[in-house]
Amino acid sequence: xxxxxxxxxxxxxxxxxxxxxxxxxxxxxxxxxxxxxxxxxxxxxxxxxxxxxxxxxxxxxxxxxxxxxxxxxxxxxxxxxxxxxxxxxxxxxxxxxxxxxxxxxxxxxxxxxxxxxxxxxxxxxxxxxxxxxxxxxxxxxxxxxxxxxxxxxxxxxxxxxxxxxxxxxxxxxxxxxxxxxxxxxxxxxxxxxxxxxxxxxxxxxxxxxxxxxxxxxxxxxxxxxxxxxxxxxxxxxxxxxxxxxxxxxxxxxxxxxxxxxxxxxxxxxxxxxxxxxxxxxxxxxxxxxxxxxxxxxxxxxxxxxxxxxxxxxxxxxxxxxxx
Amino acid sequence: xxxxxxxxxxxxxxxxxxxxxxxxxxxxxxxxxxxxxxxxxxxxxxxxxxxxxxxxxxxxxxxxxxxxxxxxxxxxxxxxxxxxxxxxxxxxxxxxxxxxxxxxxxxxxxxxxxxxxxxxxxxxxxxxxxxxxxxxxxxxxxxxxxxxxxxxxxxxxxxxxxxxxxxxxxxxxxxxxxxxxxxxxxxxxxxxxxxxxxxxxxxxxxxxxxxxxxxxxxxxxxxxxxxxxxxxxxxxxxxxxxxxxxxxxxxxxxxxxxxxxxxxxxxxxxxxxxxxxxxxxxxxxxxxxxxxxxxxxxxxxxxxxxxxxxxxxxxxxxxxxx
Ligand SMILES: Nc1ncnc2c1ncn2[C@@H]1O[C@H](COP(=O)(O)OP(=O)(O)OP(=O)(O)O)[C@@H](O)[C@H]1O
Ligand SMILES: Nc1ncnc2c1ncn2[C@@H]1O[C@H](COP(=O)(O)OP(=O)(O)OP(=O)(O)O)[C@@H](O)[C@H]1O
Ligand code: SF4
Ligand code: SF4
Ligand SMILES: [Mg+2]
Ligand SMILES: [Mg+2]
Numbered sequence: 001x002x003x004x005x006x007x008x009x010x011x012x013x014x015x016x017x018x019x020x021x022x023x024x025x026x027x028x029x030x031x032x033x034x035x036x037x038x039x040x041x042x043x044x045x046x047x048x049x050x051x052x053x054x055x056x057x058x059x060x061x062x063x064x065x066x067x068x069x070x071x072x073x074x075x076x077x078x079x080x081x082x083x084x085x086x087x088x089x090x091x092x093x094x095x096x097x098x099x100x101x102x103x104x105x106x107x108x109x110x111x112x113x114x115x116x117x118x119x120x121x122x123x124x125x126x127x128x129x130x131x132x133x134x135x136x137x138x139x140x141x142x143x144x145x146x147x148x149x150x151x152x153x154x155x156x157x158x159x160x161x162x163x164x165x166x167x168x169x170x171x172x173x174x175x176x177x178x179x180x181x182x183x184x185x186x187x188x189x190x191x192x193x194x195x196x197x198x199x200x201x202x203x204x205x206x207x208x209x210x211x212x213x214x215x216x217x218x219x220x221x222x223x224x225x226x227x228x229x230x231x232x233x234x235x236x237x238x239x240x241x242x243x244x245x246x247x248x249x250x251x252x253x254x255x256x257x258x259x260x261x262x263x264x265x266x267x268x269x270x271x272x273x274x275x276x277x278x279x280x281x282x283x284x285x286x287x288x289x290x291x292x293x294x295x296x297x298x299x300x301x302x303x304x305x306x307x308x309x310x311x312x313x314x315x316x317x318x319x320x321x322x323x
Numbered sequence: 324x325x326x327x328x329x330x331x332x333x334x335x336x337x338x339x340x341x342x343x344x345x346x347x348x349x350x351x352x353x354x355x356x357x358x359x360x361x362x363x364x365x366x367x368x369x370x371x372x373x374x375x376x377x378x379x380x381x382x383x384x385x386x387x388x389x390x391x392x393x394x395x396x397x398x399x400x401x402x403x404x405x406x407x408x409x410x411x412x413x414x415x416x417x418x419x420x421x422x423x424x425x426x427x428x429x430x431x432x433x434x435x436x437x438x439x440x441x442x443x444x445x446x447x448x449x450x451x452x453x454x455x456x457x458x459x460x461x462x463x464x465x466x467x468x469x470x471x472x473x474x475x476x477x478x479x480x481x482x483x484x485x486x487x488x489x490x491x492x493x494x495x496x497x498x499x500x501x502x503x504x505x506x507x508x509x510x511x512x513x514x515x516x517x518x519x520x521x522x523x524x525x526x527x528x529x530x531x532x533x534x535x536x537x538x539x540x541x542x543x544x545x546x547x548x549x550x551x552x553x554x555x556x557x558x559x560x561x562x563x564x565x566x567x568x569x570x571x572x573x574x575x576x577x578x579x580x581x582x583x584x585x586x587x588x589x590x591x592x593x594x595x596x597x598x599x600x601x602x603x604x605x606x607x608x609x610x611x612x613x614x615x616x617x618x619x620x621x622x623x624x625x626x627x628x629x630x631x632x633x634x635x636x637x638x639x640x641x642x643x644x645x
Binding site: 199270 | 366367465467481483484511512513514515516517519520538539540541542543544545564565568569578579580582583584585586587592593594595596597599600
């Protein structure tokens with residue numbers, strides 16, 4: 001059994017809504033509302049859910065790029081929430097993030113060598129010659145060539161830029177990579193190149209991934225286990241194959257059935273949800289899915305279902321599965 | 324008996340830029356029959372949007388220009404008609420929906436004004452009747468609180484609701500052809516399912532033909548009767564949806580399908596097409612896919628294959644499938 005590299009307990013991130021004549025706080029957006037999960041060393045945990053459900057906020061809170069409102073984060077035995085700013089910066093050597101838009105996250109005025117070297121300089125690692133050598137090695141590892149070092153971000157295609165984003169995250173040999181929609185902006189043929197690269201790198205360097213995406217097929221492909229988020233909460237979490245073959249939560253079922261299949265012979269029961277996702281500034285009471293759930297009962301409207309193990313580590317938050 | 328609504332023949336739309344002439348659409352032929360749903364798929368930059376904008380005569384000019392070919396809508400050549408006639412056709416006989424509905428909704432008018440306008444153009448209804456009809460259309464496309472939403476402005480609605488408004492407007496004018504350019508790409512899957520459902524309804528109930536542009540092969544499978552696969556400004560394969568998704572012939576289409584992660588089944592390693600799509604305007608001889616093709620031969624590098632019949636209703640542009 002692999003040990004837990006990351007343990008997240010009761011994570012919350014509430015953003016204040018200001019307004020009124022005095023510009024005071026008039027409410028909160030519950031972007032992440034009591035989320036708990038663990039990531040085992042060497043595994044890929046996927047996080048899926050629709051736009052605004054709190055995936056990015058969760059990912060960024062773990063690295064404290066966003067300061068969580070409350071909760072406990074334990075990474076590799078260290079209590080992340082208690083670290084000073086300085087200690088946190090050092091900690092990030094082991095926790096890196098890759099973003100969706102590789103272009104926006106790369107400094108357009110720096111060439112690739114400078115971009116890749118920077119994390120090493122920040123952490124005071126290696127001599128100039130050693131750093132340059134490491135850049136060359138890393139370019140090869142992610143499938144680029146050493147001559148790319150002198151080029152600038154705008155001279156690369158989307159897929160190549162994402163390779164650079166991954167190379168930068170790998171420069172410090174981290175243990176965990178939070179990948180926030182790393183392939184969402186890419187065409188299918190380029191997407192498969194980057195997914196394969198990430199899997200190869202994981203095997204080679206023993207990396208642990210938290211893989212955030214809204215595309216269920218992509219998440220299914222890359223993840224060992226998957227958590228499904230809805231309105232700031234994880235509603236179901238289990239192994240990738242369990243989630244797809246035996247989804248329990250009504251939202252997961254609807255989500256899976258909504259994904260169009262490229263196989264014209266695929267027969268599936270279609271659950272078309274009515275209405276939009278409610279605003280996280282005014283989340284519904286009880287089970288936040290009750291406004292759209294086909295199985296809603298009176299209890300769902302008032303009592304928040306607990307996130308609990310329905311057997312064999314298959315976690316679900318729904319009143320239908322009370323033991 | 325075939326009743327073509329739209330016949331695009333050998334369309335060439337080029338851009339004249341500082342970097343030279345870019346043949347964004349370079350000899351595209353697509354026919355859409357009455358009541359048929361035809362999909363155009365292909366990767367970013369292959370010319371899908373420029374093809375659809377050419378049909379609507381909305382290619383920005385300059386720098387863009389239709390330099391060759393014809394576009395016949397119910398027999399009338401749109402390439403040569405004047406702007407006045409085009410304005411009659413747009414949003415009336417041919418409706419459009421785009422990826423970002425904000426670009427086609429007017430921010431200063433209420434939803435009711437905009438749907439009402441479509442209704443009035445079409446039926447000479449009074450203002451009051453048009454408003455009632457607008458509310459009815461909003462309900463039909465599943466918008467809650469239609470009586471209130473009708474007086475709201477586009478920015479007050481979510482992306483999915485705006486796209487439903489666009490469909491309501493399209494339904495209001497009962498068009499012969501709907502051109503939908505990535506109508507669900509910006510939406511979540513559960514909202515996408517609602518929008519696709521509405522488009523299917525429009526197709527079935529009003530017999531509206533749809534030209535659906537998407538990069539999602541799943542959407543193609545669920546919506547289309549026929550598929551056109553584009554690569555670098557060309558049609559490279561075409562056929563009915565089953566043929567293209569189950570037994571494609573062109574190496575690019577095969578590669579694209581194999582690159583897809585599957586929701587069902589095993590997690591084996593994905594196939595990946597090496598390299599990148601060619602930079603638009605880069606000069607090429609021979610097959611445009613040759614630099615990335617695993618079946619490439621010498622002939623491919625020197626001679627461009629033509630789009631040839633390879634089966635029932637099935638065309639492919641590849642020396643191997645000749
Ligand atoms: N700085 C902020 N201030 C206020 N609200 C915010 C802020 N950042 C995010 N939110 C809100 O928090 C919620 C969660 O946002 P988040 O970006 O985590 O969602 P997501 O799941 O990553 O969505 P997407 O798929 O669109 O990237 C959203 O409702 C968003 O509007
Ligand atoms: N205004 C413009 N000026 C110059 N070139 C243009 C212009 N608009 C489009 N092009 C060129 O036309 C080519 C085709 O663009 P088009 O928008 O049709 O691609 P697409 O297939 O719709 O891609 P996507 O999936 O990204 O929407 C592009 O590669 C681009 O270089
Ligand atoms: S708790 Fe009730 S409303 Fe929520 S998902 Fe379960 S059945 Fe539906
Ligand atoms: S013509 Fe040659 S290079 Fe082009 S797709 Fe066919 S086999 Fe590949
Ligand atoms: Mg996000
Ligand atoms: Mg486009």
